[in-house]
């Protein structure tokens with residue numbers, strides 16, 4: 001039996017990870033989440049009564065609290081997902097991103113170091129800290145090429161800069177203290193429980209309400225999309241079999257332009273709702289995001305060859321399931337991101 005401290009386990013990706021880990025039957029999960037606007041206890045309600053699950057409302061910036069939890073629950077891994085994640089919000093107010101993503105990651109690695117350095121040697125060997133980061137740290141690509149683990153860091157938004165800074169702290173704790181850390185970079189996730197501020201749930205919400213669907217700039221920007229369950233399978237694989245001190249980029253092959261995404265989602269909504277007037281007619285090209293990265297793409301070779309991981313959910317299948325889920329959870333879709 002393993003005991004994993006998951007930070008941000010009430011968030012979008014974190015909640016899926018918590019479900020997967022509990023579902024395996026060989027993991028206890030301690031879910032540390034501050035329950036900010038993007039955290040949702042409902043997303044983990046199904047596991048709330050499970051004997052292998054503990055929820056703790058806390059802040060990753062609180063080093064003593066994190067260290068105490070690691071000790072109290074005899075954790076043998078930390079998977080760190082707690083973060084501010086929305087690029088537009090980081091442009092409007094970068095301070096919270098620096099605090100949560102940089103100071104918060106410091107809290108996690110410092111607490112982990114204190115705990116890990118006092119473990120007996122055999123437990124020190126198996127302990128891991130997996131830091132969940134983003135392909136955005138590599139900056140923007142032109143029409144060709146793809147990121148790999150050796151790509152230089154060129155973050156462009158306050159969000160990606162804060163994640164890049166957090167990656168450097170994690171790396172430094174490995175280099176300086178020998179803390180067994182692993183860094184992951186994933187592309188754009190989609191699936192149930194994603195907060196309705198990100199592109200896909202925004203499009204679903206607006207399409208359903210027959211309101212304008214905002215497309216930034218000309219909609220030609222490209223992202224590398226992955227279903228959240230595939231990302232979580234990768235995180236498990238990386239934690240169990242990845243090498244400390246290494247970086248693994250997660251994804252590959254999911255490239256789509258924003259306009260393509262918007263059209264696919266609109267068609268899916270129209271099909272489910274039996275609409276005759278196409279939702280794509282609601283598309284409205286709006287002012288571009290400042291410093292908008294043009295394209296992200298992940299090679300994904302290392303994780304395939306070293307860990308045998310690859311995505312399993314096709315985009316068509318994943319979008320169909322995601323749209324159906326949101327249409328069944330319209331209250332969540334109406335959550336006001338500015339509340």
Ligand SMILES: Cc1cn([C@H]2C[C@H](O)[C@@H](COP(=O)(O)OP(=O)(O)O[C@H]3O[C@H](C)C(=O)[C@H](O)[C@H]3O)O2)c(=O)[nH]c1=O
Pocket residue numbers: 085086087088133134135136186187188189197198199200202214215216217221222223258289
């Ligand atoms: C919300 C919104 C977005 N967009 C555009 C902007 C982007 O080119 C694309 C996706 O935007 P979104 O904000 O959903 O995601 P990214 O800015 O690519 O970043 C996301 O994926 C990475 C990997 C993370 O690491 C971030 O945490 C995560 O938020 O659609 C629009 O055109 N209209 C809209 O209303």
